[in-house]
Amino acid sequence: MDVTTYRPRRAAAATVLALSAALLSACGDDSGPPTITWYINPDNGGQARLAQQCAAAAAGSYQVDVQVLPNDASQQREQLVRRLAAQDSSIDVMSLDPPFVAEFANAGFLRPFDAADATALTQGVLDGPLKTAYWKDQLVAAPFWANTQLLWYRKSVAQAAGVDPAAGTFTWDEMIKAAEAQRKVIGVQANRYEGYMVWINALVVSAGGEIITDVEAGKNAKPAINSPAGNEAARIIGGLARSPAAPPAMSTAGEEEARSAFQGQSGGFMVNWPYVYSAAKESVADGAITQQVFDDIAWARFPRVDAGTPSKPPLGGINLTVGAYTKYPEQALDLVRCATSLPNNIVYMLDSGNPAARGAAYDDAKVREAYPMASVIRESIDEAGPRPITPYYNDVSTSVQITWHPATGVTSPATPEESATFMSDVLHGERLL
Structure with a gap:
């Protein structure tokens, strides 16, 4: 849910479109500018509005077609993985849940950013979301918005x-x-x-x-x-x-x-x-x-486990990634630059209610008025503890969920012991989820 599904009152209804329709929309009009297809997690419409603004700022060099993924983060992952495994060129830009970045990058599904773009896309980004944007020391995702508890x-x-x-x-x-x-x-x-x-x-x-x-x-x-x-x-x-x-x-x-x-x-x-x-x-x-x-x-701030050690609050949010098989890499990159810029971080935070990934956004007067707890949010995101960054995150997370549920049956040290054994067996294909 990612934490990407953590706004149930404001989330738009998920829309799953037929593959043929999506492919046609991605091709664009041969006589006009290309259409960049941006697959987004459900929100209150803020990403769609931002897409329109970025397309307008591009002065007609491209159009943006927004496709809404399912509401559940695991279903979002499944839909994208299936299409990218088939080398679907209609996936230009994705709003990706941070725990899935490593998996997609390791599979070759993401187009890495070069050094020059990496500098611009990471400048002023808080440390928490920045940790989720790399795989094998290469920037493969641009932090868009972040979240914390x-x-x-x-x-x-x-x-x-x-x-x-x-x-x-x-x-x-x-x-x-x-x-x-x-x-x-x-x-x-x-x-x-x-x-x-x-x-x-x-x-x-x-x-x-x-x-x-x-x-x-x-x-x-x-x-x-x-x-x-x-x-x-x-x-x-x-x-x-x-x-x-x-x-x-x-x-x-x-x-x-x-x-x-x-x-x-x-x-x-x-x-x-x-x-x-x-x-x-x-x-x-x-x-x-x-x-x-x-x-x-x-x-x-999120409570401590030990009074003498600062907590590492949860980290959520969304990173923007470029599909490895896109036919329009330059236009896709331009859309990512536009959507993740500091001004648009502020615009999107005020529009959607999702916290910004760039620290300076929290100094904006309108943001501080809308969020009296802005300083605590920024500190929490900056010092957050990301979930495991691994290509096998889905297996790791599901292993933990199974062995730690229900909470009434969780005991120490039996539950961690069982969890570690089960996780190892799943990773080695010796047990099924």
Whole structure:
């Protein structure tokens, strides 16, 4: 979900078009400028509007046809992989979930950027998304927008519990104790899907570990989740799931279920993406919550595993990539340059609600007005801990999701041990997902 599916209230309906129709649209009119086909993740229409602006700025040298991928990140990957494996030249530009960049690059599906373009496409980009844009020391993706999770809390609950989540050293253990003491719940994403992997990874890397190492070894990469860091992640997840602070049906909860619990009478704390702030505003306008509830909402950096070690918040977002088989590489590159520029980072953030990848965007007056937590978002993205960068990410993520679900059954050290063994077997083809 990527985190690319983490705006369910604002996402447009997914559109899956027939292959023949897409091929025809990509060919363009022989008598006019070429048509660049941009495959996007669903949003509120912001990428389509940006495509029109970039085409206009190109002074007629190309047109842009936007094709919307399925809503689910795994389905987005599957559709693109199948077409690129067939060397589909109609895929010019892709909005790609960062965890899939390594897989696509390793398979030869992406057109790398040269040194000159790499400089322009990475200047001022925050460190978190920048880490996801390379494969084997070559820039293969341009960070477009980024995302991170914050800790959201009800000020009245924190005050009554005598804790300060914004103090900088606030931990998961402190949060669970505070929620239990106030008979409140903690909203998390623990359904068996990518959002759960996001949470598990954030806890592991915040504890100083990794889920898998030696990723360039491919199938021979080494699962590393069976470690002290993995044990800490399991202790926190299983402990919360079996505590009074667990929300109802925690093991089937996604972003919206967590938000609903947080905005309800039992809400105390929540980890979730920045979209929840604007969604809460909408809830006030719809009459779903009161202004008093909205005014009680505050935010802070993702909680720590250890009080003495800064957390590594989750990282999401979208990178733009150029298809390896495009017939129009120069025009595709121009579209990527335009869409990822600093001015358009600001435009898209204000239009879509998705945070910018370039740090300077957060200094814009309109951005800071729309996002009072802009500084926390920027810091969190800059210091985020990406999910494993591996060509076998889908196998790694699914292995973790299977062995760590449901959260009520997660224990330390049994779950990390099982997860490492299962992951290794899957990578070596000895077990199926």
